[in-house]
Amino acid sequence: MLKIISKWIHRYLSDEEALLLFFLLVAGLLLILMLGRALAPVFISIIVAFLMQGAVNRIEKYIPRKVAVLLVFFAFVAALLAFMLIVMPQVWTQLVTLFNETPRMISQFQAMLLVLPEHYPDLITEQQVRQLIGVAATELSKAGQWVLTFSLHSLTNIVALLIYVILVPILVFFFLKDGTHLLDGLARFLPEKRQMMRTIWVEMDAQIANYVRGKAIEILIVGAVSYVVFAFLGLNYAALLAIMVGVSVVIPYIGAALVTIPVAGIALFQWGWGSEFMYLMIAYFVIQALDGNVLVPLLFSEAVNLHPVSIIVAVLLFGSLWGVWGVFFAIPLATLVKSVISAWPSAIEEVAVKEEE
Numbered sequence: 001m002l003k004i005i006s007k008w009i010h011r012y013l014s015d016e017e018a019l020l021l022f023f024l025l026v027a028g029l030l031l032i033l034m035l036g037r038a039l040a041p042v043f044i045s046i047i048v049a050f051l052m053q054g055a056v057n058r059i060e061k062y063i064p065r066k067v068a069v070l071l072v073f074f075a076f077v078a079a080l081l082a083f084m085l086i087v088m089p090q091v092w093t094q095l096v097t098l099f100n101e102t103p104r105m106i107s108q109f110q111a112m113l114l115v116l117p118e119h120y121p122d123l124i125t126e127q128q129v130r131q132l133i134g135v136a137a138t139e140l141s142k143a144g145q146w147v148l149t150f151s152l153h154s155l156t157n158i159v160a161l162l163i164y165v166i167l168v169p170i171l172v173f174f175f176l177k178d179g180t181h182l183l184d185g186l187a188r189f190l191p192e193k194r195q196m197m198r199t200i201w202v203e204m205d206a207q208i209a210n211y212v213r214g215k216a217i218e219i220l221i222v223g224a225v226s227y228v229v230f231a232f233l234g235l236n237y238a239a240l241l242a243i244m245v246g247v248s249v250v251i252p253y254i255g256a257a258l259v260t261i262p263v264a265g266i267a268l269f270q271w272g273w274g275s276e277f278m279y280l281m282i283a284y285f286v287i288q289a290l291d292g293n294v295l296v297p298l299l300f301s302e303a304v305n306l307h308p309v310s311i312i313v314a315v316l317l318f319g320s321l322w323g324v325w326g327v328f329f330a331i332p333l334a335t336l337v338k339s340v341i342s343a344w345p346s347a348i349e350e351v352a353v354k355e356e357e
Contacts, residue, residue, distance in 0.1 A: 025340070033321075040165060045171030049179060052076060052210065053215055056176060056305050069176045077169055084165075087239065094240040098266075105269050106133065200340055208332045214299035219246045222291050229283050236270050247283075249291065250327055251315055310334055 030109035031039075051100045052072050059068035117126045162313045175182070223246025243261055248255030263284055315333035317324035326333075 034122075039253035039306055041167045042171060044164070046169050047212070048168070048172050049078065050209070051213055052172075052176060054213055055178065066177070069173070073173050073176060075351050076172065080169065085232075087243075090239045091243060093239045098237055098240065108269055109133070136287060154266055200336075204332075204336055207335050211335075212329075215250065218249050218291070221295060222246045222287065224251055224286055226284075229287065230280075233276065233280050233283065235267060235280060237266060243267065245287070254312070254315070260284070310338075 032043075045076075055072045056065070056068050059071060063071075110129075113129045113133065116124050117129060223242050226245040227238055227242035227288060230242055235241065241259075244259050245261060248259035251258070264281060267277050267280045271280075311331060311334065314330040315327055317329040318333055320326070
């Protein structure tokens with residue numbers, strides 16, 4: 001056993017660059033696991049700056065870089081203020097209203113379900129229906145109580161909000177302005193011979209840039225179009241449901257199926273099985289079809305070469321570790337793992353061949 005382990009270490013960790021990369025990956029993972037919550041503003045700032053770096057690169061072709069950074073940064077601040085002052089109050093109001101109407105919706109749902117035992121007595125009983133409704137009512141009441149009792153007057157919440165609202169934009173500005181210098185400073189601590197790291201970095205920079213920026217644009221477009229359609233058709237809670245539909249594109253294969261439930265449920269409670277319900281569901285499925293067949297191919301110029309099973313496993317794994325951010329970055333992180341695995345043996349074999357020559 002020791003001989004096998006020794007042979008494996010000699011094969012994959014005998015090279016200086018491979019050993020350093022291994023320790024960097026382990027250190028980065030431990031840093032996120034142990035200090036992820038404390039350093040969350042820094043990580044969020046890096047992500048936002050990375051998203052806006054493409055716009056800076058395009059604009060600086062025509063104007064000085066400092067001016068390009070200021071223009072992009074002010075656009076980010078304006079978008080952030082609009083989201084906090086316009087979108088969030090509306091969403092919060094609709095969320096509170098939704099939970100206030102929960103008892104009425106449960107009563108309607110109960111009346112609809114109690115019809116099932118009459119038509120299908122062999123499959124479901126009235127007692128089972130009432131137990132299901134009781135469990136659903138308990139969980140919804142807990143969620144509603146949390147929403148109604150949550151208050152921004154709490155000192156802890158105010159401090160956390162101020163940290164994110166003030167600190168994140170400041171960090172974003174400096175990452176945009178001095179990002180290249182910061183990367184050059186970090187590169188000085190790496191060995192001069194780092195071909196494998198360069199290979200992984202080039203592949204990951206292209207794939208992550210394409211994926212993250214494309215996914216952010218996809219969320220905005222799908223959410224905005226969904227809101228316009230829902231509001232035009234007169235659907236209740238249009239802003240809340242539009243945000244849910246927009247965010248659902250983050251989770252491949254699963255998000256669209258999950259968000260269909262609240263959209264269809266609220267439409268059903270509002271209109272019943274009428275023509276309005278059918279028009280809404282047709283419009284909703286058209287949005288989903290256009291997203292998958294038109295928008296995604298346009299935004300993602302470089303396809304992520306991962307098997308669907310690998311994507312689902314990555315979403316479950318990283319989502320359990322880091323929540324929403326883990327789900328959002330599941331595909332880039334899975335691509336990173338794939339790139340490291342692909343580059344690692346080939347790089348070491350190249351080193352071995354050169355040494356033999």
